[in-house]
Amino acid sequence: MKVALVNPPRFRGVPVIREDRCEITDRGSVVPPYSLIQIASQLNHDVWVIDANGKNMGMNEVADALRKIEPDVVVIRFTPTTFDNDMKVAEVAKKLSSTTVGMCWTLIPFAHEILKTSPLDYYVVGDYEVCVSNLIDAIEVGENKMQGVAYLGDGEFIVDWSSPAFDYDSLPLPAYDMIAPLSNYYINTPHGSPFTIMYTSKGCPYSCIYCTVRRTKWKGRSAESILSELRILKKIYNVRTVSFFDEIFTFDRNRVVELCERILKEDIKLRWYCNTRVDKVDFELLRLMRRAGCRGISFGVESGSNEILKRAKKGATVEEAEEAVKNAKKAGIKTYLSFMFGLPGESWESVNETIEFVKRVKPNGAQFNIAVPYPGTELYEECVKRGYVGKIMNWRELYQHKAILRTEQMSKEELEKARLMAYRSMYFNPRWILSNALWVMREPEELPLAIKYYVKSLKNYFIHRMEHAH
Ligand code: SF4
Known part of the structure; x- marks a missing residue:
């Protein structure tokens, strides 16, 4: 069979991240379609990866590419806010009589509504790492029993929510050759290209009420499996920067220690970034991570x-x-903090506490979003109960820069105002500017990155008013 895996075009010119829980528009980053190249490496069919977002292709170019391929199956990643844009790829595919398969983590609870109102034949609701290849094999032989897949059979919603068990270490390495060179990709600024994201673990057992990943089993790859990917990224693709996209990179401390020690022993020179929780780091660990190439951590x-x-x-x-911020700084690791306004109980008083916190700890960067009641989360259920959103909401409005809910004490307009206020109080705070300047004096190789980051941030503030993630 001929299978095309498509990362749709950008959204009104703004790049889109369509990876696992991170399904957002982000003016400052062009991220490789990691999930699609991971699927590509597993398929025993003729495979094409069309990264329209990465190559900045328009819809007509995608249509031309698909017409040339004449695929039997087209797999499309989509996001809530770019839904209509992304579904145009499915429309083209249907005109070519291809079977269409959709993937979007955030909207899984709305799989039925999506299938009823879109040109998608199947929606993958299980682990894509195994479910997509199983589905495509099943389509080839006309089978209908598939784990982790939803579809409409004679108008009736049929779904199997389960996923086959699998071991992350047993997956083949992603087919990077299908999107190379990796110099098109970057996060925040193009300074660190060639760049890629990668996963060393998935899942998070914590219970944050706003999160779509909450209470999922943490599953980690072994240090050897991660190293085998890093070696190839360095040797074949000349990658300089890697961002580990895991929810909690340091969940298993021993694993991180082993990984860092082996990176040092093998002398794999890469700059890397990760996401983790503030209670999952300590100074010793951070110092080792820095020696092994860690340059920045994003803490929620x-x-x-x-x-x-x-x-x-x-x-x-x-x-x-x-x-955590103090220890990371002491270890020489930059800190990027994420905040959200509009969680239950938010008031001007708590907004000011957040602003004061940022002034006090002076991270290298921060993101201020507005809480989004993603379907399936506890926050969503609470908002439905309070009448702030409908049971089936318009998912096209789930932006993190725009309030679609209010709190008991703050209106939507006030939440949006608070967000801009928080950015203003950080970007124009002479002490924050000075602390970053001192950082650069200690680490002069950071200078071009710091300048680009600051210029980009000011441009976003003055020109785009911080629309989309930044
Ligand atoms: S710790 Fe992070 S990934 Fe885990 S539930 Fe909370 S927000 Fe989600």
Whole structure:
């Protein structure tokens, strides 16, 4: 069979990240379609990867490419806010009589509505790492029993929510050759290209009420499996920067220690970044991570108010966040903090606590979003109960820069105002600018990156008013 895996075009010119829980428009990053190249490496069919987002192809170019291929199956990644844009690829595929398969983590609870209202024949609701290749094999032989897949049979919604068990170490390495060169890709600024994202683990057992990954089993790859990918990225693709996209990279401390020690022993020179929780790092670990190439960590802090964190079931405190930032800085690792306004209980008082927290800890960068009631989360259920959103909401509105819910004390307009206020109080704070300048003086190779980051941030603030993620 001929199979085309498509990462659709950008959204009104803005790049889109369509990877696992991260399904957002982001003006500052062009991320490789990791999930699609991972699927590509597993398929025993003729495979094409069309990364329209990465190559900045328009819809007409995608249509031309598909017409040339005449694929039997077209697999499309889509996101909530870019839904109509992404579905145009499915429309083209249907005109070519291809079978269409959709993948989007955030909208899985709305699989039925999506299938009823889109040109998709199948929606993958299980682990794509195994479910997509099984589905395509099943389509080839006309079978209908598939784990982790939803579809409409004679108008009736048929779904199997289960996924076959599998071991991440047993997966083949992603087919990077299908999207090379990796110099097209970057996160925040093109400074660190060639660049890629990769996963060393998936899942998170914590219970944050706003999160679509909450209470999923953490599954990690072994140090050897991660190293085998890093070696190839370095040797064949000349990659300089890697961003580990895991939810909690340091969940298993021993694994990170082994990985870092082996990176040092093998002298794999890469700059890498990761995401983790503030209560999952300590100074010793951070120091080792820095020696092994870690240059930045993104921590989900969410709020400077312990009361808000408690109601959000974050399971971490403001004090722990402060300690983590302090230790990371001491170890020489940059910190990027994510916050959200609009969690239950948010008021001007808690907004100010967040702003004061940022002023106090002075991270290298921060992102301020507005809480989004993603379907299936506890926050969504709460919003439905309060009448803030409908049971089937318009998922095209799920932007992180625009409020679609209010809190007891703050209106939507006030939440949007608070977000801009928080950015303003960081970008124009002379102490924050000075702390970054001092950092650059200690690490002069960071200078071009720091300048580009600051210029980009100001442009986003003044020209785009911080629309989309930045
Ligand atoms: S710790 Fe992070 S990934 Fe885990 S549930 Fe909370 S927000 Fe989600």
